[in-house]
Amino acid sequence: MRKTIRCLLVYLVLCIGISTAFSQGLTPPSNVTAMDTPNDDGSSITIKWEAAPERSSISGYQILRRIAGGGLEEIGALLPAGTTTYVDSSIEKGSAYAYVVRAVTETEATVDSEETAPAKGTGELFHTGKIPLFIAMILFSAGIVWNIYYARSGKEIFVRRIPGLEAVDEAIGRATEMGRSILYSLGLGRVEEVPTIASMTILGQVARRTADYETPLHVPCRDPIVTNVVREVVRTSYLDEGRPDAYNEDNIFFLTESQFAYAAGVAGIMTREKPAAIFLQGQFFAESLILAETGNSIGAIQIAGTDSEHQLPFFIASCDYTLIGEELYAASAYLSREPMLLGSLRGQDWGKFLIFVLMILGVVLELAGVNWITTLLQRVS
Amino acid sequence: MRRQVPLILCFVFGIVMIFTQFSPHSVSQTLYQEVISWALIISPFALVLATTTLIQTHVTRIRRRTEHWQYSFLVFVGIITMVVIGVPFGPQNQVFEWFYTHVQVPMDATMFSLLAFFIASAAYRAFRARTFEASLLLITALIVMMGNVPVGDLIWNTVLSWLPLEDGASGARQWILNNPNLSARRGIILGVSLGVISQSIRIILGIERTYLGGGD
């Protein structure tokens, strides 16, 4: 019995000794693989290996690569211990590369892994990580397009009342009665920005009414390209209303590109011309309150609209009516009553409904400990 | 024809640019970069257009002797001075820097600082406890305003120390920004994003075409 215990003790000591010796020694990195990086343009290869044991003396890894027929060359800097992946972005497309992962100790001793099979970088045609986003885009676009064609067939579409847009006629009428002008600012947006395009559409509708009433319309612009497009938009509205003679190109002018110089210019026009109605529609930043408060001080009726949600509080405080966020985009449909445009609003609501459902479902499932919706949405980003 | 060509271009480029976002392939990415570079070329044209439009506007004002036409001369003085110094000698030239530091900086900063006055007058006028919702807005605004400055914490800790809130006005402000503010903002952002997508589809499909102006 005593002999057996002694044997067992010796065996135990030996086991501990051997395992300690091996864990502190240098084992080559294992399971090293090299493969084309997924969802890229083919300009990189990803190398993976297994982490070294916790108590090993490895202080870092050096990646070496071999192009077919060539020698091994070091690439990149020494990677810290604990790294298990490296993306080689310095490859030539079409060439095959084999890799070796070299483990380096604090005493600068090294040991190499086995060489991987050669790998090539290949560009993927479709990013598989973006499939959920693609499906969402197709669904949402299909909803809008379907509703546009639904509206085209002549079916009635309900759109809720938007007080800011109802007041457009009132504002123009008031300016006409008072014999004063109307000032329209498209904000700081460039021509390619969607809120600027939305604002141009509203301006087109406003210009139709000013053409009818022969009310002067002033449009100071911040972007020279916007100035020229706006001239075309307003001219077309006056032509459509049969009043080309009333159109005055000089009233639509480029002021300056500088944000606060623009604010100073528009505020100056407000105090000198004293327009009876002011439209602030488009993209605005810190200058929003300067414009809105100056307009307020001259007693003009002000209708603002922006998708810059951080400027909304200023407009709400200083203007008579404010189009909040998406109402700016609904304005063209609302004012023109064009069935196809109204249809797109209905499609937009479908999208919103889908998001509501996803949100509620996500919260309920998350509370129940199921998190696949959250995981799916994280993948989309 | 004048309308068809831009509409076709808009449709083709709109669809192609959407698909480049889903394809990491080098062909698609090169195309994306190329189109972006084309867009950059527009910038110099915009500069020419800006100068021409500005000169036209102010020459017309001087010629017609419209109200305050004398100020149009100042525009030309400004442009000529900065071009004469800036173009040959560059922005690091001492005279250019002097104009920048002693003319542009104070003028821009003055316009920006007007916000302090306008915020005060707008707040005075807008924050009235007319209804329950307006009262809620008023209280929230007061907490955020006080939480934004150190004196808020000082007052909170002196007057409202009996409240079970440890972090004072700044903690309350942080909570408001993190919770009610963020939820409302997200709601608006979602609506705006859907509006942008819907507007973009209308533009790509040629349904929304006011921006093209007139002509068939």
Add this chain to the structure above:
Amino acid sequence: MDRRFVYILVALAVIIPMLFRVNLPVSVSEPTQKLYDYIEALPSDSTIILAFDYGPSSLAELNPMAKSLLRQCFDNDVRVIALTLYPDGTTLASTLIQEIAEEKGAVDGEDYVFLGFRPGATQVILGMGSDISSVFETDYSGKATTEIPMMKDITNYAQISLLIDLASGSSTEVWITYANVQYNLQIAAGVTGVIISQMYPYLQTGQLVGLISGILGAAEYERLIDVPAKGMLWINIESFVHLLIVGLVVAGNIIFFNQRRREE
């Protein structure tokens, strides 16, 4: 009340505390602390990008932040690549960097570099993701970027530990969309008071590692690095303006309720 009366009161609330300096205790908010801790934790010889995306109109709020950040980086041997997406920002950024570099003995090209401005924000951000020197062939003073000693080991965002965007507009969103989402670059921001609330969604999602909010944030940062400067001064003055506005709102409501009672 006539609005001009309100304006006079605001002017007085700014001028009087300037004459009698007051020092109120500033407590540090979590987003500011996070950014400070992040920079403190960076190993020496790390490189960050500091984007001066603002013009002269916002320098009162953003310059104090820039100065504090540069002081902290130079003290911790963190190298700084400065640039701007605003043409108006070049002169102010260049002057400010030189001032702090002189104060801290930082060397141009070794401890910091100012790359200046290039047009087309989106293209600049995307281009730097592939190769910084392809977008900025030279620095602001005209030296070839590849010849600058501290840029020798830097090709693109892969070698950058953090980008801090000092912004008065929507540039932070553009950096997040292109540099963070596409290249995984860590981003923090210092912004003007007007756009603070715009940044909170990104802070909550972790797309911003930290945030310096307006002049209050600037004062908090000065407290963290223990160099009280303009931020501390302005925030004390701002305290009085806020108190005035609160007083005006309360007075406005008293007048409003009195009028309503009389009408009834």
